[in-house]
Amino acid sequence: MKAALISLGSQSSIMTAEAMSKYFEQVDMVQLKNIEVKLGKEAGIFYEGKRFERYDCVYVKGSFRYANLLCSIASMLEGKIPYMPLPSSTFTTVHNKLLTHLILQQHNIPMPRTYISSTVGSAKELLKEVKYPIVMKFPEGTQGKGVMFADSLSSASSLLDALGVLNQPFIIQEYVDTGGTDIRALVVGDKVVAAMKRKAQKEEKRANIHAGGSGEAVLLNREVSKIALDTAKALKADICGVDILEGPLGPVVIEANVSPGLQGLNKVSTIDVPDEIAKFFYRKTEEIVNAGKKVAVDEVMKGISLENGEDSLSQEVISELKFRGDKIILPEWITKIAKFDDRKEYSIKVKKGRLEVEEFKK
Numbered sequence: 001m002k003a004a005l006i007s008l009g010s011q012s013s014i015m016t017a018e019a020m021s022k023y024f025e026q027v028d029m030v031q032l033k034n035i036e037v038k039l040g041k042e043a044g045i046f047y048e049g050k051r052f053e054r055y056d057c058v059y060v061k062g063s064f065r066y067a068n069l070l071c072s073i074a075s076m077l078e079g080k081i082p083y084m085p086l087p088s089s090t091f092t093t094v095h096n097k098l099l100t101h102l103i104l105q106q107h108n109i110p111m112p113r114t115y116i117s118s119t120v121g122s123a124k125e126l127l128k129e130v131k132y133p134i135v136m137k138f139p140e141g142t143q144g145k146g147v148m149f150a151d152s153l154s155s156a157s158s159l160l161d162a163l164g165v166l167n168q169p170f171i172i173q174e175y176v177d178t179g180g181t182d183i184r185a186l187v188v189g190d191k192v193v194a195a196m197k198r199k200a201q202k203e204e205k206r207a208n209i210h211a212g213g214s215g216e217a218v219l220l221n222r223e224v225s226k227i228a229l230d231t232a233k234a235l236k237a238d239i240c241g242v243d244i245l246e247g248p249l250g251p252v253v254i255e256a257n258v259s260p261g262l263q264g265l266n267k268v269s270t271i272d273v274p275d276e277i278a279k280f281f282y283r284k285t286e287e288i289v290n291a292g293k294k295v296a297v298d299e300v301m302k303g304i305s306l307e308n309g310e311d312s313l314s315q316e317v318i319s320e321l322k323f324r325g326d327k328i329i330l331p332e333w334i335t336k337i338a339k340f341d342d343r344k345e346y347s348i349k350v351k352k353g354r355l356e357v358e359e360f361k362k
């Protein structure tokens with residue numbers, strides 16, 4: 001089976017592709033920036049000018065800056081590629097914290113109190129009523145870069161003015177006191193494969209590794225684990241990093257990430273994180289590809305049962321051969337069509353590249 005990983009080529013992507021090559025026959029690393037999506041006549045996905053080839057599994061990832069491209073690629077491949085860990089809809093929701101929170105709300109997943117205002121004026125009214133400190137975030141942003149904290153109405157108000165001048169959309173969020181820690185849980189399929197507790201540097205509230213935070217492995221309790229799994233499921237993501245704050249009133253989700261960094265997590269974890277991801281992708285692809293083959297065979301069988309002149313039947317199916325040791329194992333449907341029987345005798349003619357088995361008529 002053939003897989004492709006479309007990404008910006010980060011170290012985490014390289015680690016994932018290397019792990020995938022242990023399972024898939026071929027894994028192509030495809031640079032997201034060199035992909036073009038064409039719609040209308042001759043629609044398709046083009047990589048370095050050529051039509052993107054057929055794959056059994058395609059994992060598309062990249063930062064929020066490429067959300068439109070990621071969504072377009074996934075949308076064009078949907079229904080054509082047997083397995084994609086992330087559907088196109090995930091790219092529009094996950095790369096925007098507000099849209100993520102709206103989906104989480106629909107699924108009753110706990111989150112900090114979050115406010116959306118259309119104007120700076122109405123946000124200021126809101127800021128008179130909230131408890132401090134307060135968090136303000138860009139809906140799109142990662143690595144802690146779009147997250148600001150305000151200790152008082154006056155500092156929140158000046159931040160708000162700056163955001164207004166820049167025309168920068170924002171969300172306002174309750175500050176959840178965790179002593180500068182957060183939890184990053186990595187969900188793959190329906191399992192949390194690894195988790196770490198991150199602690200912000202001194203004088204810093206953001207626990208992101210990119211903001212200087214340090215990580216240590218953590219075993220999640222049932223409640224936190226369920227919240228991480230529910231989040232990935234709500235976002236329809238088979239791979240998803242979920243950021244959770246364990247606040248005084250219980251765990252809350254602040255963010256989901258479908259292009260999670262693996263280096264930090266892999267370093268602190270006892271399991272091989274990229275291998276867990278690769279193994280899951282392979283199993284899932286195999287399951288879907290085999291189910292597809294079964295449907296194709298069922299179609300052949302249905303066609304045959306509709307035909308009358310059985311002697312004239314000759315069905316051609318292109319398939320791989322299965323071997324057990326040096327022996328060839330043919331699938332059950334071949335026995336059914338051929339009506340071979342272990343009480344009869346057969347004439348077998350074989351030469352290089354060809355095999356013929358025929359009922360022996362004395």
Ligand SMILES: Nc1ncnc2c1ncn2[C@@H]1O[C@H](COP(=O)(O)OP(=O)(O)O)[C@@H](O)[C@H]1O
Pocket residue numbers: 112135137141142143144145146147173174175176177180181182200205206207208243245254255
């Ligand atoms: N509501 C909040 N209360 C307290 N700390 C927060 C809150 N939201 C974010 N943080 C801190 O800021 C960090 C970055 O926030 P997050 O929403 O995950 O954005 P990013 O996409 O930049 O990682 C978190 O890991 C956490 O340490």
Ligand SMILES: [Mg+2]
Pocket residue numbers: 143144208243255
């Ligand atoms: Mg985060």
